[in-house]
Amino acid sequence: MAEPKAVRRDLYPGYDVLAKRDGPSWNAQTRAVIDERLAIGPGTHRFFTDAEFETLRAICARIVPQPPGEPDRIPVAALIDDRLHRGERDGYRDARMPPEDEAWRRGLRALDAEALAAHGLRFHLLDEAAQDALLAAASRGELAQAAWGGMPCDLFFGQRLVDDCVRAYYAHPAAWSEIGWGGPASPRGYVRMDFDRRDPWEAAEAKPGREEEARQANLRVGRM
Structure with a gap:
């Protein structure tokens, strides 16, 4: 059961x-910034390709799952895409990691390669249990497909997947209402x-x- x-x-x-x-x-500057965020729809992407964005959306749904029936209440993947499209970066990085643009593209390709090798399907087509298992393996540094290109999968998981997904989620007003901020x-x-x-x-x-x-x-x- x-x-x-x-x-x-x-x-x-x-x-x-x-x-x-x-x-x-709120002052006028705050209102303008929030209005820009609210204008970003869940399917909006200008940095990632269609295939990369499919994988990203599936990952975001596992890292920061949202209420049943409201999978895009906060468009996490689109917010990450918008940040990268605008050229906004952390300003620092682990020496073992490539720049953010390349880290994201390489990591998404690698997770698709891992999904294809293990299940014969791309990541976004797997069921939730299989997706979670691959992400857990990435967090433990256990994935080793050639598509990683030497990038440590555990660093990609922690520094890009978790960090960027959580930051995007809590940058949205719907999350502020949820936590009373x-x-x-x-x-x-x-x-x-x-x-x-x-x-x-x-x-x-x-x-x-x-x-x-x-x-x-x-x-x-x-x-x-």
């Missing part, structure tokens, strides 16, 4: 960070810095049995 899936609890019911868009919490506090700023205190315009976390109280508080917060 299959294990029952864990239910994700809504810690900040009623909270939508985008309700702050035109209020005093109000976005860049400019020009407002944070005032109440003491432990377990929040500014009146910050989201209220729902305590067990007090979800409706938090919902009402967050509906008010969204207008601040």
Whole structure:
């Protein structure tokens, strides 16, 4: 019998960070940056080829899985593509790794090569269990197809797959609503810095049995 899936609890019911868009919490520069991110659709790609993007989307779905029925609520793959297309880079890298552009292209080709060698299918066509097994092997440094070209698969997994996917996910306003963050506090700023205190315009976390109280508080917060 299959294990029952864990239910994700809504810690900040009623909270939508985008309700702050035109209020005093955000300045014009913040609004412009967020509008650009929101304009990126899940299928948008200008850096990766169609085949590379198929593989990337499948990987993102395993690294940062999203709620059932909402696989592209946050378009992680498209956000990574946009970052690379715009030439945004970390500014540093491990000497054993190629530059980010090449690391991503080589790593995606290598994961497809590993999938073909093990299962006769490209990565995005595998079932979730097979995809997870390949990614776990990469994290342990156990993949060795020639397509890696000497790039350590465990570094690719940690420094590019995990790091870039997580950063893209939490750069999106939908993730901010999920964790109760109000976005860049400019020009407002944070005032109440003491432990377990929040500014009146910050989201209220729902305590067990007090979800409706938090919902009402967050509906008010969204207008601040």
